[in-house]
Amino acid sequence: MQAFHCPTCRRLVFFHNFGCLSCGAGLGYDPVTRSIVAFAGGAAEPWRSCGNRVVADCNWLVAASDPNDLCRSCRLTAVRPNDAEAEHLAAFADAESAKRQVLDQLAGLGLPIGASGGGPPQLRFRLMASSYERVVTGYEEGTITLDLSESNDAHRERVRQQLGELYRTVLGHLRHEIGHFYWWLLIAPSPHLERFRELFGDERADYQAALDQHYAQTADRPIALGAPGPWSDRHISVYATAHPWEDWAETFGQYLLIRDGLETAGAFGLEVGDPSQAAGRRPTPTVSDSRTGHRRFRDMIDRWLGYTFALNAMARSIGQGDLYPFVLSETVVQKLTFVHEIIEGPTGEVLGPGSARLR
C-alpha cells in the first residue's frame, strides 16, 4: 500500500480517508491516477462521490462525466445486502473496503479485471449474508462470492480454529479467490499450464473429491495451531494441500500479500538489518533457473523475510502473536516466483473463459 499525503497540507493521510485530520481538507481517492485528491464535493469539480459513499464507506471518486453512479470498485458488486438489512451493512462496508484495497493493488500491478474487448470473464462480486441461505465463499465463472459473516471477528476466529488455519482474514479471502480468477485468465489458456503442473500438480484431479477428503482429514485430525506442520515444506498453507487449484490460489494470495507489504515498507522508508543475520532464517539454496526476473524476485523475498522477522518480533514486544505466521520454504518460493513471472512477464493475449466452482 502506498503512503499518501494530504494535497493541501502534505501531512500523512491514508487510503480510506475522507478528509485530512490535520487541516480538515475534504479528500477522496481517484482510482484512475491511484492518488488521494482534494475533494469538497462541489459541482465544478472533475469528480463526484461514489453512490456507495455512505453505505460502503467508499471514498473512491467517479469522473463527473461518468454515467455510472458507482465507482469502479462498487460497480463490480452484483449482489449485496439491501438497505433494510442494517445488521449486515457494517460487514458489507468492511468487505467493500478490503475489496477496494485488492482492486487498487491489481491496478498497480497492471492486472486486467476482464478479458480484453470486454468478453467474459469480467470480475464480479457477490457479498452475501448467510442468515437467510447458505453462502459458500468461492469462485465461479468470474464471480467471487464472499460470506459476509467472515467480517465477524468471533465467527472467523472460530472457523480458523476449526480448520487449523494460521491466518484467516477477509482481505486474504478476496486475494485467494482472485487467484482463481487469474488462473483461468492467465494460466488455463496459456503455455504456462505445463510449468504450472510441474510446480503445483495436475489440476485435472477430481476437485470435489479432493476437497471432501481435505475437510474430512481436517475434521479427523485438527492441525495443531501455532506452528506450521509438515505440509509447510511444499505448501504455503494447509488448505493449499487440498488441490492444485487451491495451492495456486493460496500462493497467488500470498504473492499479493507480500507485494503489498513490500510496497508499504518502501512507502514508509522501513529498513531492517541484513536478514541473513536474523536468527531462524532458512537458507536459500542456489537456484539454477535463471529466467528474467528471478533474481529480482529472490531479492524481494530476502527483503520481505527481513521485514517479517522484525514485524513478528515487534508484535511480540507489543504482546501480540506473530503478524506473519507463514514459512516460505524453497518450494513455496519457487511457486511464488512463478506467479511473479506470470504477472511481470508479457501477458494479455491469452485470455479465456473461466469455469468450474472453486472455494
Ligand SMILES: [Zn+2]
Ligand atoms: Zn491536510
Ligand SMILES: [Zn+2]
Ligand atoms: Zn465506491
